[in-house]
Amino acid sequence: MATMVETGTGAVDALTAAAGADAVLTDAATRDFFAHDVYSTGRQPLAVLRPATVEQLARGVAAATGQGLAIVPRGGGMSYTGGYIYSDGDFVLVDTSALDAIIAINPVDMTVTVEAGCTWAKLHDTLKPMGLRCPSWGTLSGLRAAVGGGMSQNGTFWGARNGSVVDSALSFDVVLADGRIVSTGSDFFRPFGPDLTGLFAADTGAFGVKARVTLRLVREATAFAYGSFSLPDHAGLLGSMSEIAREGLAAESFAFDPYLQSQRMKRDSLAKDAKSLLNMMKSQGSAWKALKEGAKVVTAGRSFLKDVPFSLHTIAEGRHQGAVDAEMAEIGKIIAAYGGTAIENSIPKILRANPFPPPNSMLGPDGERWVPVHGFLPHSRLVEAWERIEALYAENAEAMTRLDVNAGAMLAAVSRSACLIEPVFFWPDAMNPLHRAAVEPDHLKKLKGFPEGPEARALVAELRAGIIAIFRSLEATHLQIARTYPLKASLDPAAWDILSALKRAVDPKGLMNPGSLGLE
Numbered sequence: 001m002a003t004m005v006e007t008g009t010g011a012v013d014a015l016t017a018a019a020g021a022d023a024v025l026t027d028a029a030t031r032d033f034f035a036h037d038v039y040s041t042g043r044q045p046l047a048v049l050r051p052a053t054v055e056q057l058a059r060g061v062a063a064a065t066g067q068g069l070a071i072v073p074r075g076g077g078m079s080y081t082g083g084y085i086y087s088d089g090d091f092v093l094v095d096t097s098a099l100d101a102i103i104a105i106n107p108v109d110m111t112v113t114v115e116a117g118c119t120w121a122k123l124h125d126t127l128k129p130m131g132l133r134c135p136s137w138g139t140l141s142g143l144r145a146a147v148g149g150g151m152s153q154n155g156t157f158w159g160a161r162n163g164s165v166v167d168s169a170l171s172f173d174v175v176l177a178d179g180r181i182v183s184t185g186s187d188f189f190r191p192f193g194p195d196l197t198g199l200f201a202a203d204t205g206a207f208g209v210k211a212r213v214t215l216r217l218v219r220e221a222t223a224f225a226y227g228s229f230s231l232p233d234h235a236g237l238l239g240s241m242s243e244i245a246r247e248g249l250a251a252e253s254f255a256f257d258p259y260l261q262s263q264r265m266k267r268d269s270l271a272k273d274a275k276s277l278l279n280m281m282k283s284q285g286s287a288w289k290a291l292k293e294g295a296k297v298v299t300a301g302r303s304f305l306k307d308v309p310f311s312l313h314t315i316a317e318g319r320h321q322g323a324v325d326a327e328m329a330e331i332g333k334i335i336a337a338y339g340g341t342a343i344e345n346s347i348p349k350i351l352r353a354n355p356f357p358p359p360n361s362m363l364g365p366d367g368e369r370w371v372p373v374h375g376f377l378p379h380s381r382l383v384e385a386w387e388r389i390e391a392l393y394a395e396n397a398e399a400m401t402r403l404d405v406n407a408g409a410m411l412a413a414v415s416r417s418a419c420l421i422e423p424v425f426f427w428p429d430a431m432n433p434l435h436r437a438a439v440e441p442d443h444l445k446k447l448k449g450f451p452e453g454p455e456a457r458a459l460v461a462e463l464r465a466g467i468i469a470i471f472r473s474l475e476a477t478h479l480q481i482a483r484t485y486p487l488k489a490s491l492d493p494a495a496w497d498i499l500s501a502l503k504r505a506v507d508p509k510g511l512m513n514p515g516s517l518g519l520e
Contacts, residue, residue, distance in 0.1 A: 010067070011046065011064070011067035011068070011069055011090070012024065012026060012046060012047050014063050014064075014066070014067050015047060015049065015060060015063045015064050015067070015069075015092060017063070018059045018060055018062065018063030019049060019051060019056050019057075019059055019060035019063065020056060022052070023049060023050055023051050023052065023056055023060060024047050024048070024049060024050075024060070025047065025048040025049075025050060025095075026046075026047045026048075030048055031044040031045055031046075031047075031048065032044055032433060033433045033434065033437065034048055034074065034084075034093045034095065035085075036085075036432040036433055036434045037077065037079045037080055037081075037082065037083070037084060037085055037434065038077075038078060038079065038080040038362055038370075038371065038434060038435075039080040039081075039082075039371040040080070040082050040085045041085070041432065042082070042085035042086050042087045043086060043087040043088075043089075043091075045072070045086075045091055045092060045093035046069065046090045046091060046092060047092050047093075048092070048093050048094075048095050049061075049064070049092050049093070049094045049095065050094075050095040050097065050098050051094075051096075051098065051099060052098045052099070053099075054099065054115070054173065054175070054181065054211045054212065057094065057096075057099065057175055057209065057211055058175045058179045058180070058181055058211075059179065060092075060094070061094070061175050061176075061177065061178075061179050061209060062178055062179025063179075064092040065177050065178065065179075065509065065511045065512075068509075068511070069090055069091055069092050069511070070086065070088075070089060070090070070091035070092070070511045070512075070513070070514050071091065071092055071094060071177065071209065071511060071512050071513065072084050072086045072091050072092070072093045072094065072205065072513050073093075073094045073096065073148075073152065073205040073209040073210070073513060074093055074094060074095055074096065074149070075096055075116065075117070075145065075146035075147075075148050075149020075150070075152065075153070076097070076117075076119060076141070076144040076145040076146040076149050077144065077149075077434060077438075078139075078141040078144055078145045078149070078359065078362075078438075079149070079153060079480055079482065080371050080372065080480070081153075081204075081480040081481070081482035081483065081484035081485065082482045082483035082484055083152070083153055083204045083205065083480060083482035083483070083513075083516065084205070084513075085483065086513075086514070086515070088514065088515065094209055096115075096116045096117035096146060096148055096149075096209070096210075097117045097146070098117060099115040099116050099117040099118075099148075099211065100114075100115055100117040100118045100119070100122065100146075101114065101115045101118065102114050102115075102118055102122070102123065102126055103115065103212065105126070105127070105130070105132070105217075106217075107130060107132060107217070109188050110132075110216065110217040110218070111170060111187060111188055111214055111215065111216060111217055112127065112132075112134070112214070112215050112217055113187070113212060113213070113214045113215075114147050114212070114213055114215070115148075115211065115212055115213075116146060116147060116148025116149075116151075116209075116210040116211055116212065116213060117146050117147075117148060118146060118147050118148075119142060119143065119144060119145060119146055119147070119356075120137065120138030120139065120142030120143075120145055120146075120147060120150065120356060121138075121142045121143045121355075121356040123137075123138075123147060124137060124138065124142070124355065124356070127217070127220075128220065131219055131220045131222075132217045132218070132219065132220060133159075133217065133218060133220050134159070134165075134168040134215045134216060134217060134218070135159050135162040135163075135167065135168045135216055135218050136156065136158065136159035136160065136162045136163055136164060136165045136167055136168045137158045137159045137165075137168070138150070138155070138157065138158050138165065138355070138356065139155040139156065139157045139158070139165070140157050140355075140356065140357065141356075141359055142158075142355065142356040143356040143357065143358060143359065144359060144438060147213050147215070148210035148211075148213060150165040150166070151165070151166055151169055151172065151200075151201055151202075151210050151213055152201075152202070152203060152204055152205050152210055153202070153204055153479060153480045153482070154166050154201070154202040154479040154480065155479055155480075156412070156414050156420065156479065157252070157254075157412065158252065158355055159251060159252075160251070160252055160253070160412060160413060160414045160415070161245075161248060161250065161251050161252070161413075161415065161416075162415070163414065163415045164414065164479065166198075166201040166202055168215045168216050169190070169197055169201060169213060169214070169215055169216075170185065170186065170187060170188065170189070170190045170197065170214045170215060170216055171183060171184050171185040171186060171187055171190065171197050171213075171214045172184045172197055172200050172201075172210055172211075172212065172213055172214075173210075173211045173212035173213075174200050174207070174208035174209065174210055174211060175208055175209040175211050176207075176208045176506050176507070176512070177208070177506065177507040177508075177509065177511050177512040181211065182208070182506075184196040184197040184199075184200055185197045187214045199502060202479070202481070203516075203517065204480065204481055204482040204513070204516045204517055205512065205513040205516055206503060206507075206512060206513050206516040206517045206519050207502065207503065207506050207507065207512065208506060208507075208512060209512075219319075221251070221317035221318055221319065221324075222318075222319055223317065223318050223319060223320055223321040223323070223324045224315065224316070224317050224324060224352065225315075225316040225317075225321075225324040225325050225327065225328035226313075226314070226315055226316075226328070226345040226348040226349045226352070227313070227314045227316075227328050227331055227332065227335075227342065227345055227348070228311060228312070228313045228314075228342070228343050228344060228345040228346070228347055228348060229311065229312045229313075229314075229332075229335045229340045229341065229342055229343060230308040230309065230310070230311060230340055230341050230342075230343050231255075231309065231310040231311070231312055231335070231338060231339070231340040232309055232310075232339050232340070233309060233310070234257075234310065234383070234386050234387075234390075235338075235383055236310070236338040236339050236340060237255055237310040237312060237338075237340075237411070238379075238382040238383055238386065238411070238419070239338050239383075240312065240334050240335050240337075240338040240340060241253055241255060241312060241411065241413050241419055242379035242382065242413070242419060243334045243338075244314065244331055244334055244413065245379070245413035245414075245415070245416055245417075245418075245419065246379070246416055247330065247334075248416055249314075249316060249327045249328075249330055249331050249334075250314040250315060250316055250327070250331060250413070251315050251316065251317045252313075252314065252315045252348070252352075252412070253312065253313070253314045253315075253412065253413040254312075254313055254410060254411065254412040254413075255310060255311060255312040255313065255410070255411040255412070256310070256311050256408070256409070256410055256411075257310055257408050257409040257410075257411075258308075258309055258310065258408075259406060259407065259408035259409075260408030260409060260410060260424065261305045261308060261311055261408075262408075263364065263365060263408060263426070305343075308343060311343065311347075312335070312340070313345070313347050313348040313351075314328070314331055314348065315348050315352055316328045316331065358439070358440045358443070359438050359439065360439050360440055360443045362435060362438065362439065363431065363435055363439060363447060364426040365447075366447060366448045366449075366450075367431065367447030367448050367449040367450060368426040368427060368428055368429070368450065369426070369427055369428075369429040369430075369431070369450075369453075369457070369460075370424060370425065370426055371424070371425055371460065371464070372410075372422050372423065372424045372425075373422070373423055373424075373425075373464045373467050373468060373484075374420055374421065374422035374423070374478065374479070375420070375421055375467075375468075375470075375471035375474070375476030375477070375478060376414060376418045376419070376420050376476055376477045376478065376479075377418060377419065377421065377471075377474060377476050378417060378418055379417075379418070379419065381474045381475075381476075382419055382421065384474065385421055385470060385471065385474055385476070386421065388470045389409075389421070389423060389467055389470060392463065392466050392467065392470065393407060393463075396459070396462075396463060399459055400459065400463075403427065403428075403453075403455055403456040403459055404427060404428050404456065405425060405426075405427045405456050405459050405460055405463070406425070406426045406427070407423055407424065407425050407426075407463070408423070408424050408426075409421060409422060409423045409424065410422045410424065418477075423467055425460045425463065425464070427453060427456040427457065427459075427460055428450040428451075428453045428456060429450055429452065429453035429456060429457050430449070430450060430451055430452045430453070431449060468484070468485060468486070472486055472489065472490065475490070477490075481516075481517055482516055482517070483515055483516060483518075486518070487517050487518050488518045499517070499519065500519065503519045
């Protein structure tokens with residue numbers, strides 16, 4: 001349990017003296033903003049620590065905990081599981097956004113070291129001219145999502161064939177609750193002895209604040225093939241996705257259910273998004289191919305999704321065009337065996353050329369609130385999970401219709417062993433300050449918006465809890481565990497004892513993000 005003392009102006013003064021006035025924010029608007037994530041609202045922090053250097057971060061953390069204040073770390077803020085939402089007392093929120101330097105790129109040893117606040121988009125844009133990237137190189141929210149947040153929360157999308165983003169990590173510099181800076185391992189090979197990097201990975205800030213991250217690099221692919229397919233039902237979709245993953249044919253393989261596809265069709269057409277279209281055309285390698293592929297996208301728009309039950313989108317990549325074309329041909333054969341057919345491949349082409357779009361999709365087409373819930377499952381349990389989730393919706397159909405709560409799903413293959421099922425909910429409810437700050441202003445102006453919807457919000461919470469229970473019964477694993485997913489109930493008791501002992505060792509007063517992972 002966190003050890004608290006009475007705090008207030010004196011504690012903030014001590015923090016300011018240690019970290020510097022330029023690094024400590026106490027105005028009401030800032031404190032209110034940092035009380036929200038994409039889904040939840042918590043207590044306002046007593047102050048926000050925004051350090052410009054790692055040393056300033058360490059001094060600030062030591063000063064805050066020395067005053068009995070809890071520390072709550074925040075990366076890019078794209079979380080929806082309460083990772084930086086705290087309500088049990090006074091605390092200092094650490095905003096790492098100013099720690100965004102790319103410290104060293106080593107193309108000889110194939111590593112890169114960044115400060116924790118560096119976004120995935122900034123890292124990608126810096127490495128791309130060098131023909132380099134990380135094996136797993138970020139999430140779709142990477143325009144704002146930070147590398148340090150990814151290492152703490154974990155995440156997946158780009159490079160999912162190689163696993164999740166923490167699989168790209170070699171070592172961390174972590175600021176512990178007492179201000180010590182701990183380096184977790186070698187800067188070129190993992191692990192060196194017991195895997196300390198792994199112990200601090202995916203901790204959602206329970207063990208310390210990520211300050212610096214060293215990541216593996218790989219050569220960027222130079223040849224690509226894209227495929228999009230219509231599948232008749234969930235069994236065909238999940239069966240084909242699993243087979244493609246087992247064979248390792250696609251760098252990325254992701255899918256949408258009918259409802260989420262309908263939401264995409266309500267948004268502006270891909271063909272109307274000039275910047276995305278131009279980037280896609282530039283990525284084609286030749287002027288003729290750029291014109292040809294651009295014309296295909298403009299002609300198709302999004303109408304090709306109109307009568308598609310489930311859509312699966314795949315990207316094969318490598319060093320030689322003939323090889324990736326052959327992989328895509330094999331993917332087509334697998335799809336056909338499950339009753340699927342090829343459709344226009346605009347979505348993977350556009351997305352690969354624009355890997356980190358603005359986070360406008362954190363709201364629905366009319367400004368509805370949006371929140372996901374997810375689970376990773378082995379291939380053998382995917383169909384059962386899907387059907388049980390659909391049964392949950394059927395049981396709650398009357399309430400969902402009455403309150404205009406709608407559900408869709410994204411699915412994705414991650415490594416050869418598992419797939420992600422990510423149900424997403426849309427419901428009429430008021431935006432919070434994070435939405436208004438993150439969504440592009442021009443897009444925000446187009447949204448109708450809604451008043452507070454407490455009854456619909458409560459139903460969404462109930463449905464999310466039901467889905468988490470279904471995933472738990474099937475022994476699913478999760479990213480972004482934070483304060484949402486049941487880690488203790490999912491672990492062997494002896495393993496939980498080890499985690500608890502580690503928590504006591506690195507945070508004996510229980511002041512580092514108390515409650516995250518279910519640890520106090």
